[in-house]
Amino acid sequence: MTTFFDDIAQVTYKGPESDDPLAFRHYDPTEVVMGKTMEEHLRFAVAWWHSFAWEGGDPFGGPTFERPWHPQDDMGRAKMKADVAFEMFDILQAPFFCWHDTDLRPDQGDYAGNLATLEEITDYIGTKMDSARTKLLWGTANMFSHRRWMAGAATNPDPDVFAFAAATVKGCMDATHKLGGQNYVLWGGREGYETLLNTDMGRELDHMGRFLSMVVDYKHKIGFEGQILVEPKPQEPSKHQYDFDAATCIGFLRKYGLENEVKLNLEQGHAILAGHSFEHEIAVACADGMLGSIDMNRNDYQSGWDTDQFPNNTPEVALCYYHILKAGGLGKGGTNFDAKLRRQSIDPVDLIAAHAGGMDICARGLKAAAAMLEDGGLETALTDRYAGWDSAEAKSMLDSDLGAIQSRVLNDGVNPAPRSGAQERLENWVNRFV
Template sequence: MGEIFKNIPEIKFEGKESKNPFSFRYYDADRVIMGKKMSEHLPFAMAWWHNLSATGADMFGAGTTDKSFGVKPGTMEHAKAKVDAGIEFMKKLGIKYYCFHDVDLIPECSEDINVTNERLDEITDYILEKTKGTDIKCLWATANMFSNPRFMNGAGSTNSAEVYCFAAAQIKKVLELTVKLGGRGYVFWGGREGYETLLNTDVKFEQENIANLMKMAVEYGRSIGFKGTFFIEPKPKEPMKHQYDFDAATSIAFLKEHGLDKDFKMNIEANHATLAGHTFQHELRISRVNGMLGSVDANTGDPMLGWDTDEFPHNAYDTTLAMYEILKNGGLDGGLNFDSKSRRPSNTYEDMFYSFILGMDVFALGLIKAAELIEDGRIEKFVEEKYASYNEGIGKKILERSTTLSELSDYALKLKKPSSPGSGRQEYLQSILNDILFGR
């Protein structure tokens, strides 16, 4: 197949003064920040499902974007055309990674999973052939265990032992493909691991079955040479009314309860944080302080809408605070996957590129500003001083766990009343953030 994205050049860094829409203003792959190249801090990935498959269809209307790439959809020829398009797209943007669900790659055979697996073998052979000699590889993979009607009651949480076996078969196959394609991770996104009503649900039974499926996945993955990280991607709702992986804290507790925390980390999605009533930074922070921040789905939601809009990231405040957490984490086991889709009226090939340029640039800007925030030091100094009462005396004994409830009570009774805990200075700290973003 010849060039698909004609008249669209290789996207290069031109600096913030550039008016060329097909250029990066902030993403300079070789720029060194805090000892690492920007490309190392920002391992960007293309989501196969949105970028190569989503046509803009929604519950109210048909698709607006042609993603046929000149070939009839629903065929293996179309599957290969998507590979050609994806690789050309990534090369022009300098993206080194892709992420996929199994049935993003090929048309699923609803009658025979063996045929589906044969198609997956064929298409992954084609991907390896087309990426040979390039630095393009898989970031992570996952099994789609939510679209097929058999998963109407969940996959690991299903009431059907037969469906549970099909979930296991899909996971086994995708783990094999992940190893084959050199993937850094495998993601469990529990799209239907939850319930609509407790009237027909045994929560303990379902959660234990999910955990057992994950344990078997870890055992098998390690047995075939998968050395990467397993991830859970928290999401509170949609499509199920209540999902078991509600947010980072819930998912971390689940992993620790079932002894899975040594192999799993979080894959945090910004839009899912919004749906859970949290900020993106909150979910990253909770994951980080628990040693569980592993990967990121880079998108954003609309706080005015109560569903998963998967918009491309565009808010420099959000990306600065996100990159602050990632830098403090020492980086990611996974990467920054653009689980994002262009808006429905943005329906041209050019819009696909504009969308990624926007996302890559705003995360690059976030990286630059997060590094400046850390180097500036005022916010970190304030936080350190806020807890200074624990550096000596009774506070130090509290931290050292060398006191008792009675001793603490006696201390309070002698004081009669405590001194003021001090101002939180929120507005002052917000002004520092503005100064870093816009004052220099």
């Protein structure tokens, strides 16, 4: 045991009337919603990188967090960081966690050293998992921070960097498999370009497609039953990211024949950077059966950057879970808090309060989404709006041609009048639940 979270009791459900700042007011893990417990629906995960590895720096200032495991440059402190992580998982009753390899252990400067320390720390984490309730939602490789990745990983013009990336992902997949992970994520932090003057885009895309095919092949070779996920992410940090948004990723996966093997891990902050809402990105993925998992956070809408704050907008969250529930739920995916404290929130209790508040917001959103679905108001409105397409004549038109349709319009005097989309009425309806 460490002393980092001394005197902080386990967070429990105390109901909406509680004034305890470290209690769940809405998230009751055992409460049944639409046939499953809230814990089964939401599948919360703590992000190792923001919660434990991030030191509180920004482009204009250095670290503000002084943790006992800083600096993160040796394996002794890496193990202390793991000890603290599992204490926090217990305080929050968190069912899952997620990691990048460099979150768990310091970079050794060469592949052999990186692999050895990754195996050492995952063995240590595995012993902690033996007596903990918290499981691994997913692992991934950090192929964006070190200078070797400055021109990309799978898309790098240097084949040796491609080889280093492939070896790194293999090691991370092995570690994820060993720890019982339920997904593996490809997080393309620098898979894009800064200028087209030095970029062969077609070749880079082909290399990225081949890389992902290798990942899928290796998944089957080792018998990994989890999902392979890719994460759309625009403008971070390259001028143009190849995995810009959900629609772009779906098109990419189809081009390389991977649409039945790979799904999407969607993040609210990335949706905003792409000029979308999180609800939109989830709806796009659900429409194609490609939703895998979500990273729950929020952006500061004034900053224009991916600020990764904890969620606090119930209506926004509710509409996201509405589409998730409508599509059948998160499956093997989960709700990962890819969110970090503000630089001024330096106390250990801030880390607990941030997660507890985020879990409560998601619980409120989930319950509102379930109530909307059970009421059926939006579904009724959609059915009514598209009812014309249920007629035999309308269905046959889709199998017709332009000439036949023109003849019908002329012969029948088709001259449609506009009909209201009733947007404000529907927004008012949603507000009854949130």
